[in-house]
Amino acid sequence: MPNIENLRKQAKQYLRWHRDRHYPVAFQISSVLDRFRGLPDSEVLKMDFKLTDAQELVAKQYGFESWPALIKAMKPMTTTASTVSKAVIVAAEPQLFVANIEVACDFYVRKLGFKIAFSYGKPPFYAQVARDGARLNLRKVAGPVFDSGFRGRERDALSAVLTLNDAKPLFLEFQTAGVTFHQTLRTEPWGSRTFIIQDPDENLIGFAGAPTR
Incomplete structure (x- = not known):
């Protein structure tokens, strides 16, 4: 401390x-x-x-x-001896690269239930979307986010992982919303239930629930 x-x-x-x-x-x-x-x-x-x-x-x-x-x-x-200051990490905000901020925001809001925290630029080039304790930063890049062969080489490379108490209710919510799944709900060998969605720019977002008992 x-x-x-x-x-x-x-x-x-x-x-x-x-x-x-x-x-x-x-x-x-x-x-x-x-x-x-x-x-x-x-x-x-x-x-x-x-x-x-x-x-x-x-x-x-x-x-x-x-x-x-x-x-x-x-x-x-407290002592008179000198102490070294220790930094405290207060949050983590994965940054996702997207080709179109407005399209990306529409997907995360309409399909995944996030809200837009802020958006910069006219037209926008940077935005943040939020849901509960999760924050995702969206950064516009010129051209496709991934080259044509990336998913062939790195099929399961994740851009972010979001943890939650139970993955199944959120999976069912996304399923009803017509979200594209890279991996449907499954129980991992260590007991956690996970699924992975794919956004319009081929970013793969993993969702991991607490281990089942």
């Missing part, structure tokens, strides 16, 4: 991200702090967010009910 000074820096970083309208921090806030829970990312970024809110966010991420409780627990661990 980092020291008290690093925790303070982390809280200030969250505050800066909110001030700068950094969309990934909105998900962190709404998933942890009760008064922001269930709000769209855009609304979270419009709301008042103080240093005390950022400190509460940090505390709850470390399993404490409040900032004072976290600091109280940290004080016995």
